[in-house]
Amino acid sequence: MTVSDLKQQLHSYREAAESMRDILLANVVMIGEIPAPTCYEDQRVQFIQNRFSECGLQNCSADEVGNGFGILNGSVGERNLLLVAHADTIFSDKVDHTISLLSDRIMGPGVGDNSLGVAVLASLPLLLERLDIQLKSNLILMAGARSLGSGNLEGLRFFLHNNKQPIAGALCVEGVKLGRLSYSSIGMLRGEISVRVPEMYDWSRFGASGAIITLNDIINKITRIPLPKRPKTSIVLGTIEGGNSFNNIATHSLLRFEIRSESAEVVHDILAEIRDRITETELESSAEIALDILARREPGGIDFRHPLVRQARDVLKALHIEPRVAPSTSELAELIRHDIPAITLGLTTGKKHMQQVEEVDIEPIFQGIAQLLGVLVAMDEGLCDEH
Amino acid sequence: MNIDQWLRENTFHYSSFWDFRHLVEAKEAQGLKISLCIPTLNEERTIGKEIVIFRSELMSRYPFLDEIAVIDSGSTDNTREVAASFGADVYLAEDILPEVGSKRGKGENLWKAIYQLQGDIIVYVDADIKNIHPRFAYGLVAPLVYRPEIKYVKAFYDRPLAFSQGIRPSGGGRVTEILVRPLFSLFFPELTAIIQPLSGEYAVRRDVLEAIPFPIGYGVETSHLIDVYSKWGMQAFGQTDLDQRVHRNQATRDLGKMSFGILQTFLNRTKALGLVPELPELNNIMRQFQVKDGHFEQIEHHIVEEERPPMLDIEAYRQKFK
Structure with missing residues (x-):
């Protein structure tokens, strides 16, 4: 198949995806209504495995960390391609997981991140069958467990560490946002700073002010850390919690933060700075302050001119999708670490990302699926290989 | 048929019908057509999801349902547009059999569905179910496919969250336990075996x-049970446990109105069946009370349980189906 043959096919891919509208949307709803907080994805993964089994996929299984797999055997079977979507969400099982479906959009917790991605994964075998596409390569479909937050990509990490079959290329699927084209990973470090005031604390001591004020001191010090413009670097203060009530001085507080940089060295340096600030504050306040590192990513990736990125850009262009190039800190980073050519693609537009009433638009999904199929077929045809 | 025997033989759990291929084969071997009817009134938030789930799982994946229809009472939101956009056949109740006129009530939609839909079996599912799942249709239809002597299958919902001992109570909602089950116990003891009438x-x-x-209001379910029981006996019933149904809870005041309608239907049935002597003329105003500016005042609800005749009495129906 040539590049121009492939472009001709994109329209039929979109039509086939649209013809499966009810199956696809039902998968989004049913998957989205199964709570899957990180480390507790088993019911959602079981559902996906059942879907794979119904389609006659081989080796439908879950591994010991909870990843779900289905394998579509290729006609030649010499190469293996991996399609991965993380199965976990940031929402606890206490949250109402009801999904609402209107004519033009789907709403509910985690619907874009990443119920839609997983639903497309679950629908893909049927879609390929309808299009009469038999890939030459084996296609490993993976619903990844323990991906987000403190999960730290454990599912994919485990798979790549223990997998015996070489992976020729991989696609990471995210619900939002259509046009997303990530081919590189930035350096990242995720940490938690917890402040605890001992029960027998001497409140008459100078500076005795409770865990919230102490954490506030640390935050002020962190925000004064100078950040370079190049390589691009940022510190994100993500969540903060602490205390028990209006009228009691807080005895505990917690800050979750993330350092991001194009340079691993800068991430390392900033972490050292934060450690110094914590030690300084600890000495001033005598509160117990702990720093836990929960996740790390190394920067890296394939080149903008890599055939996989070029093919993906061409497919997006042929479908009139505006590419949004942005580095990733998710599954892609782990694939890059294992020298597997990989990109991340988004499927549709949406809003209120990571909020309980997250919304995704229905119509662009079919364009997103056509794009995914286009890139997958290009990979299978060897159009994305470096020569 | 005693109650214990009926409970043993005619009570099912939806999970026993997990083999869809086998179910579809059995349906096709009998040449059965199955219609799903969803009566609606302003359900735009939930209707799309119901239709997509049923279409995907019981039409596209397995050809079990032949028809998915929404019979709408005149929604003022986008219920009909949403339902149509996801591929349901959408009808306005007043457009069906216009020569018999139009009445407001869920029972009216259920009754008109008999004329409009094609199925040998019609499964009715409400539109306000938050945890919609294909079991709400196949769990109820499957006993009819596998057991020719069963004619009418009711849903019940029984999922204990945690229970440590061997015995626990099971039953229906407030109106069932306070009104309907006591009435059935008095007049139709066998019907008490239906866990959520x-x-x-x-x-x-x-x-x-x-x-x-078909009573068109609150009494439709109660009257069905009495009429089917009177004509075909207890063996015509089945009931399926569908585990859990998440829906809007009704206020006690609304349940009072519902009970009033059910009582009207029930008393009329007992009279028609000769179970009670002549009844006095029944009032059709339900009174409830509220306090306004320190004074009690009454609220009157005019509730008349009108009834549609058997569809066989309608000429247009006989022409279409007979």
Whole structure:
């Protein structure tokens, strides 16, 4: 198949995806209504495995960390391609997981991140069958467990560490946002700073002010850390919690933060700075302050001119999708670490990302699926290989 | 048939019908057509999801349902547009059999569905179910496919969250336990075996639906049970445990109005069956009270349980189906 043959096919891919509208949307709803907080994805993964089994996929299984797999055997079977979507969400099982479906959009917790991605994964075998596409390569479909937050990509990490079959290329699927084209990973470090005031604390001591004020001191010090413009670097203060009530001085507080940089060295340096600030504050306040590192990513990736990125850009262009190039800190980073050519693609537009009433638009999904199929077929045809 | 035997033989759990391929084969071997009817009134938030789930799982993946229809009472939101956009056949109740006129009530939609839909079996599912799942349709229809002597299958919902001992109570909602079950215990003891007589989900064969009258309001479920029991006996019933139904809870005041309607239907049935002597003329105003500016005042609800005749009495129906 040539590049121009492939472009001709994109329209039929979109039509086939649209013809499966009810199956696809039902998968989004049913998957989205199964709570899957990180480390507790088993019911959602079981559902996906059942879907794979119904389609006659081989080796439908879950591994010991909870990843779900289905394998579509290729006609030649010499190469293996991996399609991965993380199965976990940031929402606890206490949250109402009801999904609402209107004519033009789907709403509910985690619907874009990443119920839609997983639903497309679950629908893909049927879609390929309808299009009469038999890939030459084996296609490993993976619903990844323990991906987000403190999960730290454990599912994919485990798979790549223990997998015996070489992976020729991989696609990471995210619900939002259509046009997303990530081919590189930035350096990242995720940490938690917890402040605890001992029960027998001497409140008459100078500076005795409770865990919230102490954490506030640390935050002020962190925000004064100078950040370079190049390589691009940022510190994100993500969540903060602490205390028990209006009228009691807080005895505990917690800050979750993330350092991001194009340079691993800068991430390392900033972490050292934060450690110094914590030690300084600890000495001033005598509160117990702990720093836990929960996740790390190394920067890296394939080149903008890599055939996989070029093919993906061409497919997006042929479908009139505006590419949004942005580095990733998710599954892609782990694939890059294992020298597997990989990109991340988004499927549709949406809003209120990571909020309980997250919304995704229905119509662009079919364009997103056509794009995914286009890139997958290009990979299978060897159009994305470096020569 | 005693109650214990009926409970043992005619009570099912939806999970026992997990083999869809086998179910579809059995349906096709009998040449059965199955219609799903969803009566609606302003359900735009939930209707799309219901249709997509049923279409995907019981039409596209497995050809079990032949028809998915929404019979709408005149929604003022986008219920009909949403339903149509996801591929349901959408009808306005007043457009069906216009020569018999139009009445407001869920029972009216259920009754008109018998004329409009094609199925040998019609399964009715409410539109306000938050945890919609294909079991709400196949769990109710499957006993009719596998057991020719069963004509009418009711849903019930029984999922204990945690229970440590061997015995626990099971039953229906407030109106069932306070009104309907005591009445059934007095007049139709066998019908007490139906665990949730007021559940809005049931699957019925056409030859039963066309032969029974339909109260158009609150009494439709109660009257069905009494009429089917009187004509075909307890063996015509089945019931399926669908685990859990998440829906809006009704206020006690609304349940009072519902009970008033059910009582009207019930008393009329007992009179028609000769179970009670002549009844005095019944009032059709339900009174409730509220306090306004320190004074009690009454609120009057005019509730008349009108009834549609058996569909077989309608000329247009006989022409279409007979």
